[in-house]
Amino acid sequence: NAGVTQTPKFQVLKTGQSMTLQCAQDMNHNSMYWYRQDPGMGLRLIYYSASEGTTDKGEVPNGYNVSRLNKREFSLRLESAAPSQTSVYFCASSDLVYTFGSGTRLTVV
């Protein structure tokens, strides 16, 4: 099925650990995004990649890094996880219309 695939779906980290969230899309979209969703705050943009080879900061980039590996894949890395990064993370891709993945629920203890 065409769409955006995120892995893993669930993850528990200890404070200070690192991890990478993976995202891949098969719709040949140029642009890809990482959002976080917290209760009562909607979705906030962390980083985005307008096209292969470019990345830019969004609204809440601190504590995160990204890599646009190729046109299909866009990963999000937490170098030293903090409890404030407990959230649900969504990857999306777009040309004119956004398509979201099903999310990664991350808990940092």
Place this chain on the structure above:
Amino acid sequence: GENVEQHPSTLSVQEGDSAVIKCTYSDSASNYFPWYKQELGKGPQLIIDIRSNVGEKKDQRIAVTLNKTAKHFSLHITETQPEDSAVYFCAVSETRYKLSFGAGTTVTVRA
């Protein structure tokens, strides 16, 4: 980013009644206004969108209206059904690359 306010935060309606959600935005340069529906455990899905050169758009039981002068747009759901129960998000785009989202409205349709 763009400041998007969404009201109400929760909405309970009787099956068959209408539901209306309103969003306001701050940047007059915004030109794309989508609405997303998010069901439990899933990612947001686009249900309808409107661009700044159109005042109203309808798709079956769902409609969106845009007032650019007042900088607000609304989602209208008519003849609500239990499957309309979900969280709805409005969003605004300043450029084609970034969306700014409202905080969401939890809609519950009572049978």
